[in-house]
Amino acid sequence: MRWIRFTSEGRTAYGILEGDRVSEVTGDPFAGYQTTPRNHTLANVKIEVPVMPRTFYAAGLNYVSHVKEVAEKSGIAAQVPAKPDMGYRASNALIAHGETVIIPRDATEAVHYEGELVAVVGRQAKHLRRQDALSCLLGWTIGNDVSERNWQKSDRTFWRSKNTDTFKPMGPWIETEADLDTMTTTVRVNGTVTTRYRTNDMLFGVAEFISTMTQYLTLYPGDIIWMGTDGHSPNLKSGDVVDVEITGIGTLSNPFAREA
Amino acid sequence: MRWIRFTSEGRTAYGILEGDRVSEVTGDPFAGYQTTPRNHTLANVKIEVPVMPRTFYAAGLNYVSHVKEVAEKSGIAAQVPAKPDMGYRASNALIAHGETVIIPRDATEAVHYEGELVAVVGRQAKHLRRQDALSCLLGWTIGNDVSERNWQKSDRTFWRSKNTDTFKPMGPWIETEADLDTMTTTVRVNGTVTTRYRTNDMLFGVAEFISTMTQYLTLYPGDIIWMGTDGHSPNLKSGDVVDVEITGIGTLSNPFAREA
Numbered sequence: 001m002r003w004i005r006f007t008s009e010g011r012t013a014y015g016i017l018e019g020d021r022v023s024e025v026t027g028d029p030f031a032g033y034q035t036t037p038r039n040h041t042l043a044n045v046k047i048e049v050p051v052m053p054r055t056f057y058a059a060g061l062n063y064v065s066h067v068k069e070v071a072e073k074s075g076i077a078a079q080v081p082a083k084p085d086m087g088y089r090a091s092n093a094l095i096a097h098g099e100t101v102i103i104p105r106d107a108t109e110a111v112h113y114e115g116e117l118v119a120v121v122g123r124q125a126k127h128l129r130r131q132d133a134l135s136c137l138l139g140w141t142i143g144n145d146v147s148e149r150n151w152q153k154s155d156r157t158f159w160r161s162k163n164t165d166t167f168k169p170m171g172p173w174i175e176t177e178a179d180l181d182t183m184t185t186t187v188r189v190n191g192t193v194t195t196r197y198r199t200n201d202m203l204f205g206v207a208e209f210i211s212t213m214t215q216y217l218t219l220y221p222g223d224i225i226w227m228g229t230d231g232h233s234p235n236l237k238s239g240d241v242v243d244v245e246i247t248g249i250g251t252l253s254n255p256f257a258r259e260a
Numbered sequence: 261m262r263w264i265r266f267t268s269e270g271r272t273a274y275g276i277l278e279g280d281r282v283s284e285v286t287g288d289p290f291a292g293y294q295t296t297p298r299n300h301t302l303a304n305v306k307i308e309v310p311v312m313p314r315t316f317y318a319a320g321l322n323y324v325s326h327v328k329e330v331a332e333k334s335g336i337a338a339q340v341p342a343k344p345d346m347g348y349r350a351s352n353a354l355i356a357h358g359e360t361v362i363i364p365r366d367a368t369e370a371v372h373y374e375g376e377l378v379a380v381v382g383r384q385a386k387h388l389r390r391q392d393a394l395s396c397l398l399g400w401t402i403g404n405d406v407s408e409r410n411w412q413k414s415d416r417t418f419w420r421s422k423n424t425d426t427f428k429p430m431g432p433w434i435e436t437e438a439d440l441d442t443m444t445t446t447v448r449v450n451g452t453v454t455t456r457y458r459t460n461d462m463l464f465g466v467a468e469f470i471s472t473m474t475q476y477l478t479l480y481p482g483d484i485i486w487m488g489t490d491g492h493s494p495n496l497k498s499g500d501v502v503d504v505e506i507t508g509i510g511t512l513s514n515p516f517a518r519e520a
Binding site for chain 2: 055060081083085092104156163
């Protein structure tokens with residue numbers, strides 16, 4: 001089942017997507033919903049960010065080859081995390097499928113994509129055991145953790161390098177069913193494949209993160225957990241289009257443009 | 261003017277606090293409100309977290325003596341930040357004035373307070389100049405950035421050391437008027453003063469942070485910005501009560517208890 005958030009005729013709503021048909025609902029998949037007789041064609045609606053999270057979690061270094069590459073580029077020894085320490089991003093930076101990533105005029109050329117699996121929390125949860133951890137999820141979507149690598153090195157935190165407005169494309173929708181072990185993440189720049197990896201080749205899996213996190217914190221409906229990325233990105237420039245495709249979910253596509 | 265968020269007779273609402281009288285409103289101070297004929301005595305309402313933020317910003321190291329103390333305790337050289345790099349906390353950890361900070365059963369004895377000034381954003385803002393930066397604020401409240409110092413050293417991020425449920429008391433209300441230069445922050449443990457500092461003795465002031473941040477990100481109504489702390493805390497234990505008082509705002513008071 002696919003949940004889409006969209007705008008049509010000036011109204012933003014959730015809908016259930018089947019093929020190219022969107023069946024509009026009232027309410028939302030978190031607090032509850034009711035079907036309506038309103039239907040739309042996918043091509044005729046504006047796709048919105050699938051959920052504005054209460055808390056925006058991001059796993060950071062969670063694929064071994066990405067950890068090694070980041071260390072190499074930073075000129076430091078690779079330190080593979082020894083335990084699942086969750087990080088944070090900020091919701092100001094979220095944009096929808098199809099919207100433009102704006103590269104600030106003072107950003108360097110080292111603007112990179114990071115295609116990621118995103119887990120979407122569906123119900124309040126604390127103290128989950130690993131075997132029950134995925135039960136708190138509504139489903140899965142796709143994120144692009146756009147990063148300015150020189151700011152990432154020069155700033156004490158990730159506030160600017162990763163949380164500049166428009167740096168967090170997410171979508172296009174939430175897929176409730178997923179078979180993690182069979183999924184592949186593929187990233188294309190202007191149609192050419194630049195990164196491909198097994199989505200579930202994580203250092204710490206989704207269930208392990210959720211189990212560890214919920215020993216100390218409460219997850220709430222609408223919280224999102226970005227699971228990290230593998231591979232590396234070329235420098236992105238004005239006019240580039242980045243597609244992040246994950247098997248069984250769909251493709252998140254966003255153009256990039258430098259601020260005038 | 262003081263904005264208070266409270267619950268009375270099962271209803272949570274905003275009100276305007278004058279002396280010990282709460283005048284209930286409908287709506288909120290961010291999107292707009294209307295007065296009602298309903299009045300309450302402060303002592304008879306349950307005080308709630310004054311706002312659940314869209315994004316929870318925290319300045320981290322922003323007072324020179326605190327930077328030096330943290331470095332000394334960590335056995336590293338003190339590095340005073342060269343520019344205002346903002347950090348993040350998580351709203352799951354927020355609790356109201358009077359609510360109990362629960363120390364997890366596996367936390368060490370090094371649980372500390374950090375009494376902080378909190379700026380509350382009132383209107384959407386981007387690209388603010390320093391001289392206009394404070395114009396986006398609704399007002400000011402008080403935060404206690406409770407921290408488990410050993411987790412702060414052992415974990416790669418602050419997710420557990422600073423964002424465990426109940427580790428972020430905030431309140432008791434939002435004061436719209438403040439003369440930062442005349443304000444003092446005083447922290448008491450069980451009634452005895454343990455920390456006192458000039459609230460505005462910051463490395464980077466509120467206006468400088470907001471001006472820098474909004475060159476890259478949009479602030480939204482309800483966002484909160486915690487401004488960092490000075491001084492140091494004793495180890496806090498079950499039964500302790502920590503008061504954070506800031507001149508002109510009020511006193512945020514919370515008991516501590518270790519998880520059973």
